[in-house]
Amino acid sequence: MKNKILTFIIICLIMTSCKKEQVDLIVHNAKVYTVNNEFLIAESFTIKDGKFIAIGQSDEILSKYKSDSIIDLKGKFVYPGFIDAHCHFYGYCQSLLQANLRETKSFDEILEIIKKHDIKYQSEWVLGRSWDQNDWIVKEFPTKEKLDILFPDKPVYLRRVDGHAAIVNSKALELAGITSNTKVNGGKIVLQNGEPTGVLIDNAMILVENLMPEIDNSITIKAIEQGEQNCFAVGLTSVGDAGLTKREVLLLDSLQKNNSLRLRINAMLTPSDETIEYFVKKGIYKTDYLNVRSIKLYADGALGSRGAALLEPYSDDSDNDGLVIESIDFYHKMCKLAYENNYQVCTHAIGDSANRMMLDIYSEYLKGKNDRRWRIEHAQVIHPDDIAKFSDYNVIPSIQSTHCTSDMYWAGKRLGEERIKYAYIYKELLAQNGWIPNGTDFPVERIEPLLTFYASVARKDLEGFPENGFQPENALTREETLRSITIWAAKAAFEEKEKGSIEPNKFADFVVLDKDIMEIPENEIPHVIILGTYSSGIDVLKLK
Structure with missing residues (x-):
């Protein structure tokens, strides 16, 4: 009698399993913020062919679906992928190849960073990104003199954090043909005592950027x-x-x-x-x-x-x-x-x-x-x-x-x-x-x-x-x-x-x-x- 009951249970389990829909992945035992119109919260979902199939409570999902991959998140928290x-993105990826100047506290600190970066990479140009003079004690734009001492023969281009200004050295100005008489629509060449300081704003930056090797x-x-x-x-x-x-x-x-x-x-x-x-x-x-x-x-x-x-x-x-x-x-x-x-x-x-x-x-x-x-x-x-x-x-x-x-x-x-x-x-x-x-x-x-x-x-x-x-x-x-x-x-x-x-x-x-x-x-x-x-x-x- 016991064997018959056990056989019956096994048959029921097999039949139940056969009725379940096969999916690629089941995620359950989670707190799932669906961010649908009603902002509903679920516990589980299934995925097939790269798309969500069903969303609901864990018991409901596990009773209807089967998968070779089941993840128990043990109460962790799920949200739609962030956008x-x-x-x-493309510019960010390029910046990974340049000297990181974010959160620097002075222009002198920047000089040390780019000097080490140039020694390490020995590239044709010295490039850096993300300085912000508002983080410095002296909250004024830098000037090119110290760059000229460090790099008299190699062009330097250091982009401000907002991407709308840059400081360059005299070599970069020379290559771009920028003088005190250069005018740019939608841009500005900052002057001091009638001479370029090395700071270029908006469209003026393009004059130098166009010279950089691909x-x-x-x-x-x-x-x-x-x-x-x-x-x-x-x-x-x-x-x-x-x-x-x-x-x-x-x-x-x-x-x-x-x-x-x-x-x-x-x-x-x-x-x-x-x-x-x-x-x-x-x-x-x-x-x-x-x-x-x-x-x-x-x-x-x-x-x-x-x-x-x-x-x-x-x-x-x-x-x-x-x-x-x-x-x-x-x-x-x-x-x-x-x-x-x-x-x-x-x-x-x-x-x-x-x-x-x-x-x-x-x-x-x-x-x-x-x-x-x-x-x-x-x-x-x-x-x-x-x-x-x-x-x-x-x-x-x-x-x-x-x-x-x-x-x-x-x-x-x-x-x-x-x-x-x-x-x-x-x-x-x-x-x-x-x-x-x-x-x-x-x-x-x-x-x-x-x-x-x-x-x-x-x-x-x-x-x-x-x-x-x-x-x-x-x-x-x-x-x-x-x-x-x-x-x-x-x-x-x-x-x-x-x-x-x-x-x-x-x-x-x-x-x-x-x-x-x-x-x-x-x-x-x-x-x-x-x-x-x-x-x-x-x-x-x-x-x-």
């Missing part, structure tokens, strides 16, 4: 592979790369097609004749990993280098109201081209003058409510009369929350007491359309999306300053912030139906964290550990 809506493809590919791993290590599965050439897009596309690059990229094109002819006029180009449907423009420079275009002069530089990078006719030409080819326009605009200019130009083409999703990148300083234009024309403000906490120490000096009230107004900008994409602008800021999350919610630096947050009325809630780096970031690139949330038939991109960023004290958020980053259901942290 950086605006960064410079990096060998094999070296670039290795840098891209390292940059991708750095992204995966911080939980990023997708990025919006703001400004790519035809050559750069095609290289990324080729790497993705041969499975050497699994990071999903929304490629915003530089507005060259080459990219327009090859991409824009042929329509949208889309694969599972690459999205080419937008043109990246620059309306002005940056606040830190006083190149942001303001309606009134800088409070700490009364003869300067910043720079407009291109002619009005150029912006109209690009907007018309984009509109006719169903492309997005994504325009860098920092100052209130630049934001007004671009909102008004956009309005001439968008003509009221629409779903074109044209974007203002940064939307950093907005005149109160212009805020409603984001809603009137459904223009999407694309923000980077760590800009607020990086700039807060000195932004008030640039803008004065009144204008600073309308800077970094993320909550008010969110209200215009009911959603807002978020990012880092890396390598301008650090790469980690958890720092974006922390800055959005706390409006503080990593030391907890200021105690009550910087202009805390414009902090975002945790739910708003999580949406801004997942589903809303996907929506900003017309990709919300394929990624950005944990829902059936979407790409199985997700991250596993050791703590719950929706519940823990805000000061713990920057220290949360990424336990796993998955792209199409594959743990990409373990691939290489």
Whole structure:
């Protein structure tokens, strides 16, 4: 009798198992933030062919599905793969080959770093990135004299943290033919006693950049592979790369097609004749990993280098109201081209003058409510009369929350007491359309999306300053912030139906964290550990 009962139980188990659907991966015993419309929380999900199949409670999922790969997360926390809506991934990868000047405390410290870097690499040029004079005791632009002593015969090019200014030596000026008489539209050559100091702002930088030798493809590919791993290590599965050439897009596309690059990229094109002819006029180009449907423009420079275009002069530089990078006719030409080819326009605009200019130009083409999703990148300083234009024309403000906490120490000096009230107004900008994409602008800021999350919610630096947050009325809630780096970031690139949330038939991109960023004290958020980053259901942290 016992044998019959045992046989019956075994048969039932086999029949039950046979009825279960086979999938590639089951994840269970987790707290899963789906970030769907209802912001539901689940415990388990299944993946097949790189996409989510079912999401629900653990018992339910385990009773209906079977797999050779089952992960018990033992109560850990799962979120959709983080998306950086605006960064410079390709430029970041290139910067990995240069001297890292971030968080230096003086120009003399920079000199020591580049001297050691040159001894180690012996390259044709001395290149570095990410210095910021606002971090120094003497908060003034450096000059070229000390560079000339160290490198009298080798060109030096050191880019400021915001990417909108650089310090070069006399050799670089000589090679570029830059003198005190050189004029550049949309740029500035800083002079002192009638001579170039070596500081170049915005379009003036191009005069030197055009002379730099191209990096060998094999070296670039290795840098891209390292940059991708750095992204995966911080939980990023997708990025919006703001400004790519035809050559750069095609290289990324080729790497993705041969499975050497699994990071999903929304490629915003530089507005060259080459990219327009090859991409824009042929329509949208889309694969599972690459999205080419937008043109990246620059309306002005940056606040830190006083190149942001303001309606009134800088409070700490009364003869300067910043720079407009291109002619009005150029912006109209690009907007018309984009509109006719169903492309997005994504325009860098920092100052209130630049934001007004671009909102008004956009309005001439968008003509009221629409779903074109044209974007203002940064939307950093907005005149109160212009805020409603984001809603009137459904223009999407694309923000980077760590800009607020990086700039807060000195932004008030640039803008004065009144204008600073309308800077970094993320909550008010969110209200215009009911959603807002978020990012880092890396390598301008650090790469980690958890720092974006922390800055959005706390409006503080990593030391907890200021105690009550910087202009805390414009902090975002945790739910708003999580949406801004997942589903809303996907929506900003017309990709919300394929990624950005944990829902059936979407790409199985997700991250596993050791703590719950929706519940823990805000000061713990920057220290949360990424336990796993998955792209199409594959743990990409373990691939290489």
